[in-house]
Amino acid sequence: QQQVKQSPQSLIVQKGGISIINCAYENTAFDYFPWYQQFPGKGPALLIAIRPDVSEKKEGRFTISFNKSAKQFSLHIMDSQPGDSATYFCAARTYNNNDMRFGAGTRLTVKP
Amino acid sequence: DAGVTQSPTHLIKTRGQQVTLRCSPKSGHDTVSWYQQALGQGPQFIFQYYEEEERQRGNFPDRFSGHQFPNYSSELNVNALLLGDSALYLCASSYGTGMNTGELFFGEGSRLTVL
Numbered sequence: 001q002q003q004v005k006q007s008p009q010s011l012i013v014q015k016g017g018i019s020i021i022n023c024a025y026e027n028t029a030f031d032y033f034p035w036y037q038q039f040p041g042k043g044p045a046l047l048i049a050i051r052p053d054v055s056e057k058k059e060g061r062f063t064i065s066f067n068k069s070a071k072q073f074s075l076h077i078m079d080s081q082p083g084d085s086a087t088y089f090c091a092a093r094t095y096n097n098n099d100m101r102f103g104a105g106t107r108l109t110v111k112p
Numbered sequence: 113d114a115g116v117t118q119s120p121t122h123l124i125k126t127r128g129q130q131v132t133l134r135c136s137p138k139s140g141h142d143t144v145s146w147y148q149q150a151l152g153q154g155p156q157f158i159f160q161y162y163e164e165e166e167r168q169r170g171n172f173p174d175r176f177s178g179h180q181f182p183n184y185s186s187e188l189n190v191n192a193l194l195l196g197d198s199a200l201y202l203c204a205s206s207y208g209t210g211m212n213t214g215e216l217f218f219g220e221g222s223r224l225t226v227l
Contacts, residue, residue: 102154
């Protein structure tokens with residue numbers, strides 16, 4: 001059922017470094033691509049989202065880069081902080097479909 | 113403003129039993145979606161309720177059923193529990209459905225263990 005492939009499975013970054021998580025999708029009808037952040041014992045929370053009419057979206061230290069021709073999108077976390085340590089999920093859905101497809105997640109650890 | 117609340121937070125059942133999980137959506141939201149999150153995996157869509165009707169269903173057997181009440185709260189029922197049903201069950205609320213679906217807000221989930 002998974003139509004969104006996420007990598008890496010886990011990532012360790014030093015404080016102040018750049019964290020990069022990649023996702024690839026298959027369904028060209030997808031037109032909404034959110035990233036969710038999940039802390040242990042909590043539900044996922046929307047971090048940032050992009051639609052395919054733009055190639056990049058930045059919100060604070062978080063940036064989504066989108067490559068429509070390659071069917072790939074990525075999350076960049078600049079100046080990574082220990083508080084960013086969490087599991088990150090990419091996701092995708094079509095505009096008229098309620099079934100949000102999630103990647104398998106990336107466990108990010110930011111070392112002080 | 114209360115967010116999405118789910119109950120119970122944890123529960124243990126045995127194979128063959130039935131379970132009911134409950135969800136109250138965020139204030140102002142009228143749509144509830146249920147997701148199953150297995151350990152180490154991303155959430156998988158079970159179904160969505162809007163205007164007290166199941167609007168869309170993911171790839172789950174009919175052992176999984178639900179209900180939405182006039183106050184927009186919702187229940188997820190799972191019958192004839194299997195070991196593989198052990199997971200975190202997440203409720204997500206939003207405003208609108210289909211092409212008008214707004215941002216999803218997730219609850220903290222109900223952790224189901226089937227022995």
